[in-house]
Amino acid sequence: MTDPHDLAALRLRLAEFAAARNWRPYHTPKNLAAALSVEASELLEIFQWLTPEESARVLDDPDTAHRVHDEVADVLAYLLQFCEVLGVDPLEALSAKIDRNERRFPADTPNDYSE
Amino acid sequence: MTDPHDLAALRLRLAEFAAARNWRPYHTPKNLAAALSVEASELLEIFQWLTPEESARVLDDPDTAHRVHDEVADVLAYLLQFCEVLGVDPLEALSAKIDRNERRFPADTPNDYSE
Amino acid sequence: MTDPHDLAALRLRLAEFAAARNWRPYHTPKNLAAALSVEASELLEIFQWLTPEESARVLDDPDTAHRVHDEVADVLAYLLQFCEVLGVDPLEALSAKIDRNERRFPADTPNDYSE
Amino acid sequence: MTDPHDLAALRLRLAEFAAARNWRPYHTPKNLAAALSVEASELLEIFQWLTPEESARVLDDPDTAHRVHDEVADVLAYLLQFCEVLGVDPLEALSAKIDRNERRFPADTPNDYSE
Numbered sequence: 001m002t003d004p005h006d007l008a009a010l011r012l013r014l015a016e017f018a019a020a021r022n023w024r025p026y027h028t029p030k031n032l033a034a035a036l037s038v039e040a041s042e043l044l045e046i047f048q049w050l051t052p053e054e055s056a057r058v059l060d061d062p063d064t065a066h067r068v069h070d071e072v073a074d075v076l077a078y079l080l081q082f083c084e085v086l087g088v089d090p091l092e093a094l095s096a097k098i099d100r101n102e103r104r105f106p107a108d109t110p111n112d113y114s115e
Numbered sequence: 116m117t118d119p120h121d122l123a124a125l126r127l128r129l130a131e132f133a134a135a136r137n138w139r140p141y142h143t144p145k146n147l148a149a150a151l152s153v154e155a156s157e158l159l160e161i162f163q164w165l166t167p168e169e170s171a172r173v174l175d176d177p178d179t180a181h182r183v184h185d186e187v188a189d190v191l192a193y194l195l196q197f198c199e200v201l202g203v204d205p206l207e208a209l210s211a212k213i214d215r216n217e218r219r220f221p222a223d224t225p226n227d228y229s230e
Numbered sequence: 231m232t233d234p235h236d237l238a239a240l241r242l243r244l245a246e247f248a249a250a251r252n253w254r255p256y257h258t259p260k261n262l263a264a265a266l267s268v269e270a271s272e273l274l275e276i277f278q279w280l281t282p283e284e285s286a287r288v289l290d291d292p293d294t295a296h297r298v299h300d301e302v303a304d305v306l307a308y309l310l311q312f313c314e315v316l317g318v319d320p321l322e323a324l325s326a327k328i329d330r331n332e333r334r335f336p337a338d339t340p341n342d343y344s345e
Numbered sequence: 346m347t348d349p350h351d352l353a354a355l356r357l358r359l360a361e362f363a364a365a366r367n368w369r370p371y372h373t374p375k376n377l378a379a380a381l382s383v384e385a386s387e388l389l390e391i392f393q394w395l396t397p398e399e400s401a402r403v404l405d406d407p408d409t410a411h412r413v414h415d416e417v418a419d420v421l422a423y424l425l426q427f428c429e430v431l432g433v434d435p436l437e438a439l440s441a442k443i444d445r446n447e448r449r450f451p452a453d454t455p456n457d458y459s460e
Contacts, residue, residue, distance in 0.1 A: 006206040007122055013213050020222045026279045030162040030170035034278040034379060036190070037159045037386075040152040041271035043197075047145040048264040049256045051397070055145035059201055069203060073212035075151070075194055076205050079187070082158075086174055088184060090191050091121040097188035098128050107135045141394045149264060149393040156267075156386035163379040164371045167281070236436040237352055243443050250452045260392040260400035263385075266420070270378075270385040273427075277375040285375035289431055299433060302424070303442035305381070306435050309420055312388075316404055318414060320421050321351040327418035328358050337365045 007091070011080045018081065029086050036078035043071035122206070126195045133196065144201050151193035158186035237321070241310045248311065259316050266308035273301035352436070356425045363426065374431050381423035388416035 018024055046067055047055050059065040083090045133139055161182055162170050174180040198205045248254055276297055277285050289295040313320045363369055391412055392400050404410040428435045 006210065010206065010209050010213065017213065017216065021220060028167045028170050029173055030165055030167060031278055033155075033159045033162050033170075034274055037152065037155040037382060038271045038275045038278060040148075040155040040190075041268045041382075044148045044152045044264055045268045047148050048261055048268060050145055052143045052145060055143050055148075056200075058144055059203075068201070069208040070212060072194070072198060072203055072205050073208040075155075075190075076209045077212065079190055079194070080209075083187060085171075086183070088174075088187055090187050091125065093184040093188040094125050094191045094195075095121060097185060097192065098125065098132065101132065105136060146393055149389055152267065152271075153386045153390045153393060156383045159379055160383045163376055163383060236440060240436065240439050240443065247443065247446065251450060258397045258400050259403055260395055260397060263389045263392050263400075267382065267385040267389045270382040270420075274378045274382045277378050280375055282373040282375060285373050285378075286430075288374055289433075298431065299438040300442060302428060302433055302435050303438040305385075305420075305424055306439045307442065309417070309424070310439075313417060315401075316413065318404075318417055320417050321355060323414040323418040324355050324421045325351060327415060327422065328355065328362065331362065335366060 007080075010076075011084060014077055014081055015084055027081060027085055029082060032078055032082040032085065036075065036082055039071060039074035039078055043068070043075060046071065122195075125191075126199060129192055129196055130199055142196060142200055144197060147193055147197040147200065151190065151197055154186060154189035154193055158183070158190060161186065237310075240306075241314060244307055244311055245314055257311060257315055259312060262308055262312040262315065266305065266312060269301060269304035269308055273298070273305060276301070352425075355421075356429060359422055359426055360429055372426060372430055374427060377423055377427040377430065381420065381427055384416060384419035384423055388413070388420060391416065 018027060046058065046064060050058070058068060079090060082088070133142060161173065161179060165173070173183060194205060197203070248257060276288065276294060280288070288298060309320060312318070363372060391403065391409060395403070403413060424435060427433070
């Protein structure tokens with residue numbers, strides 16, 4: 001990651017962008033959660049027919065690399081906007097979750113971060 | 116957001132967490148994209164039967180507020196891990212996308228960030 | 231629904247369609263589950279910014295009506311193909327689930343079919 | 346599939362089930378599309394860390410086999426309910442889509458049913 005100050009700056013740019021276009025009425029938490037899941041699926045769509053090995057080389061093709069970056073941007077954009085409208089701090093939420101997971105999963109336990 | 120340095124720090128903690136538990140073989144880009152979309156759907160599940168108005172008050176109930184924070188953490192965790200294994204910079208990707216969208220959507224255009 | 235014999239016939243047409251195009255190697259249960267979730271998200275995308283009231287009138291616009299039918303077809307196609315490769319009978323699965331739910335949820339319980 | 350008459354019968358049972366529990370107000374097309382995508386993700390969750398080979402043996406374990414059948418039932422239930430509230434015939438939609446795809450994709454074209 002480049003400048004760690006970017007996350008707060010990006011969050012502000014997204015809020016101003018939506019406000020300038022009168023999009024805020026559409027940005028209910030429910031709608032933003034739906035949009036976030038739709039964008040996450042668009043990222044998955046790139047990988048749906050690939051073998052595990054092919055999926056690791058997905059950036060070799062410039063067009064696919066662009067799609068990957070674009071969908072990553074969309075997922076992060078909707079996550080930040082969802083957090084903005086509800087007043088959730090995503091970094092604090094993740095930090096607290098890692099703390100809990102370090103207690104829940106001693107080293108060498110099966111693979112799952114979710115609760 | 117609290118400390119802007121957290122994003123890089125969290126990314127490192129997640130990488131160490133996965134390595135210490137031998138989870139890296141499972142963390143193909145394809146699997147992480149699938150996990151990201153599953154977690155985004157778990158966030159959406161909280162809202163699926165709510166009215167727009169109810170969705171705006173979702174943090175009023177402590178149990179639901181905990182679920183929201185937990186799913187936000189899971190989405191961000193898998194997004195960062197996906198970016199880590201492919202070497203994608205999510206902040207740079209989003210910054211470039213906002214630049215493109217500011218050119219594509221002059222103020223007052225219909226609501227959609229995605230391409 | 232038109233002819234109740236269609237479901238078995240459609241399942242067979244889908245299997246022949248995939249075999250004739252040498253797509254069967256791609257049709258692992260994992261890939262088909264991913265494709266099913268991607269198509270379900272494409273259906274959701276049509277509704278993501280709509281109010282509940284607008285969502286009820288979605289067939290009034292011919293283009294949107296076509297998209298809805300198209301995504302419904304994709305979801306059903308991947309569900310049938312997923313069931314085909316694993317030998318799951320979706321009608322029997324649903325019938326058994328409704329039986330369980332009629333025992334679990336007496337009339338007037340909160341809204342959730344899932345377990 | 347067992348009795349081909351089941352699909353219409355199941356659709357009716359689902360409608361009566363929802364009506365008896367006063368769930369119809371929640372069953373807007375938008376909410377049902379969200380619920381459908383959430384259930385499709387729950388099906389995907391079963392497969393997210395599996396290799397392609399492991400995913401083909403997912404019914405060997407009785408608990409996992411039960412989960413697979415349960416999520417297939419949920420996906421079909423919400424698809425049928427979505428179609429019910431909008432008056433969409435899913436069998437006709439799929440039949441029309443296969444007709445289109447047979448024209449679009451001559452044998453041996455790359456793998457994608459979606460538009």
